[in-house]
Amino acid sequence: xxxxxxxxxxxxxxxxxxxxxxxxxxxxxxxxxxxxxxxxxxxxxxxxxxxxxxxxxxxxxxxxxxxxxxxxxxxxxxxxxxxxxxxxxxxxxxxxxxxxx
Amino acid sequence: xxxxxxxxxxxxxxxxxxxxxxxxxxxxxxxxxxxxxxxxxxxxxxxxxxxxxxxxxxxxxxxxxxxxxxxxxxxxxxxxxxxxxxxxxxxxxxxxxxxxxxxxxxxxxxxxxxxxxxxxxxxxxxxxxxxxxxxxxxxxxxxxxxxxxxxxxxxxxxxxxxxxxxxxxxxxxxxxxxxxxxxxxxxxxxxxxxxx
Numbered sequence: 001x002x003x004x005x006x007x008x009x010x011x012x013x014x015x016x017x018x019x020x021x022x023x024x025x026x027x028x029x030x031x032x033x034x035x036x037x038x039x040x041x042x043x044x045x046x047x048x049x050x051x052x053x054x055x056x057x058x059x060x061x062x063x064x065x066x067x068x069x070x071x072x073x074x075x076x077x078x079x080x081x082x083x084x085x086x087x088x089x090x091x092x093x094x095x096x097x098x099x100x101x
Numbered sequence: 102x103x104x105x106x107x108x109x110x111x112x113x114x115x116x117x118x119x120x121x122x123x124x125x126x127x128x129x130x131x132x133x134x135x136x137x138x139x140x141x142x143x144x145x146x147x148x149x150x151x152x153x154x155x156x157x158x159x160x161x162x163x164x165x166x167x168x169x170x171x172x173x174x175x176x177x178x179x180x181x182x183x184x185x186x187x188x189x190x191x192x193x194x195x196x197x198x199x200x201x202x203x204x205x206x207x208x209x210x211x212x213x214x215x216x217x218x219x220x221x222x223x224x225x226x227x228x229x230x231x232x233x234x235x236x237x238x239x240x241x242x243x244x245x246x247x248x249x250x251x252x253x254x255x256x257x258x259x260x261x262x263x264x265x266x267x268x269x270x271x272x273x274x275x276x277x278x279x280x281x282x283x284x285x286x287x288x289x290x291x292x293x294x295x296x297x
Contacts, residue, residue, distance in 0.1 A: 004185075009182055009186055013179060016175055016178050016182070017175065020171060020174075020175040023171045023174075024168065027164065027171070030291070030296065031160065034292075034296040034297075040297075043297055044297055047292035047296055047297055048292070051288050051289050051292050051293075055289065058281050058285050058288065062175075062178050062277075062281045063281045063282075069114070071114050071121065072116070072120075072121070075121075075128055076124075076128070078128070079128040079132070082135075083132070083135045087135070087138070087142065089139070090139055090140070090143045
């Protein structure tokens with residue numbers, strides 16, 4: 001958590017409102033892009049990029065990760081690693097089938 | 102016995118215990134939803150055909166719900182900021198708006214579900230609807246969980262503001278962290294389920 005003085009907290013609240021506006025605009029962009037009927041790959045990449053930017057804004061500012069302690073980042077790094085294992089694991093299981101079975 | 106480190110940070114972690122606790126809990130939540138996102142990718146890539154979600158789901162209602170949820174994320178953090186400024190009354194209004202946003206989200210979700218049911222679209226209808234109901238249902242349960250917490254912080258829990266002010270502010274902060282996570286999950290659920 002950064003800032004304890006009244007002025008610093010008021011400045012933080014202005015940032016929160018700006019983040020809200022950015023999230024609202026990005027939501028409109030996400031929906032707008034879906035009406036362009038892009039090919040599947042482009043649509044998925046674009047939607048995930050926009051969602052990731054929104055995710056960064058929420059985690060970075062609302063969850064104040066940008067000014068958080070080191071231990072939380074260690075927890076999150078471990079989480080990210082196991083999340084990737086979760087995404088990758090089933091693929092290995094499904095497609096690594098020996099021939100003839 | 103007094104619970105230690107509810108307000109002051111531990112010297113080894115640099116955090117008060119509740120903060121570390123909620124992040125560990127959120128890490129487990131990432132695993133829970135991560136497993137479902139992984140399932141969604143696997144089911145979808147393995148499917149012979151996959152419906153165009155935007156044609157069978159109600160995108161305008163889901164978009165409205167996205168606005169409701171990001172709006173509630175702002176109100177909960179404004180509640181926390183107001184408490185740090187010593188403005189309990191203002192904080193309570195923000196908490197109440199957050200709670201109402203939660204209600205609004207669930208009402209919109211109920212309208213969506215009932216429309217689907219009236220068209221005989223159930224979890225057993227297809228893999229798409231199975232994963233749709235599972236993921237949005239689990240997310241909805243998380244919204245209800247958050248609403249229970251906000252109701253508590255607004256009602257009986259708020260007495261703590263007069264007795265242990267910092268501890269109460271920390272409770273609002275960590276409930277807010279949970280609520281932002283619920284918002285974060287929806288940010289990814291919305292495009293993957295409704296738009297792609």
